[in-house]
Amino acid sequence: MSAANDWLAQRFETHRGHLRRVAYRMLGSLGEAEDAVQEAWLRLSRSEANDIDNLGGWLTTVVSRVCLDMLRSRKIRGEESIDESSVDAVAGDERRADPEEEAQLADSVGLALLVVLETLAPAERLAFVLHDMFDLPFEQIASIMGRTPTAARQLASRARHRVRGAPSLGPGELARQREVVDAFLAALRAGDFEGLVAVLDPDVVFRADVPGRPGAPTEIRGARNWAKGALAYARAARFIQPALINGAVGLVLAPRGRLLRVLTFEFAGGRIHSAKVIADPARLRALNLAVLP
Secondary structure, eight states: OOHHHHHHHHHHHHHHHHHHHHHHHHHSOHHHHHHHHHHHHHHHHTSOGGGOSOHHHHHHHHHHHHHHHHHHHHHHHTOOOOOOSOHHHHHTOOSSSOHHHHHHHHHHHOHHHHHHHTTSOHHHHHHHIIIIITOOOHHHHHHHHTSOHHHHHHHHHHHHHHHHOOOSSOHHHHHHHHHHHHHHHHHHHHTOHHHHHHTEEEEEEEEEEOTTOTTSOSEEESHHHHHHHHGGGGGGGGGEEEEEETTEEEEEEOGGGOOOEEEEEEEETTEEEEEEEEOOHHHHHHSOEEOOO
8 A cells, every 4th residue: 555545545444434334324234334435535545535524524425425325225126124023033134243343333312313213214314413413504415415505404304203203102201101001021131031911901901012923922912921921022122222113102223233033011900911022024114213302
């Protein structure tokens, strides 16, 4: 490597972390984010770098455009949500990136937010990520997208509305549901059998909609019966996070932000009265998902 290229590589490395964070939030995949950052380096190495006044801004623009192209390519290919039958299959399938590092990245962003970002159109996702998460001005976002600042602002606004959702309940009821669901999740993560039973109605009914698992129980009745079954998922609880599902509080199971399961609840007397797990990809796509405040 020549001295000039070495100097350029050193300058690029000072921006790599920021570029990877931008790309990861845009794409939701560490492997793809690394690809986008590498493409930015290749374009920089082929450019007249001495003519670039603001290297950080230039690189952010390049990475954002690369990510936008990748998101549009996904839509053209009609990619669907991952629907493997086990969490381990998803958590261990990242061949080009460290699964643990990606899990940490997903946790830092929020699993529920990553899931909701996947539902946005490519341009909406870019506008929201760059403005709401990285505070870029709409003038710069507009230049990246080839649109007007007003159009970029409208895209971010639409995305923000989708991300925040529209609760179907009043603030008080939403808070009560959140308290019960948080207690359920805390007990699950701790492997606390009695803690699970405490937040379940004694006559709770659990129903499962999990395709491709013949012989698996589709209905479980009784708090203690379901608590025993729920504990089997305690190891996967790190990938579970509360979310707003069709306007009410529920849980999403999303290893590294890939939506696999949704758990919806009905409540009575401050406890979970019934629950349903949804895993069918078509039904998952039909749900209205948003991030809880």
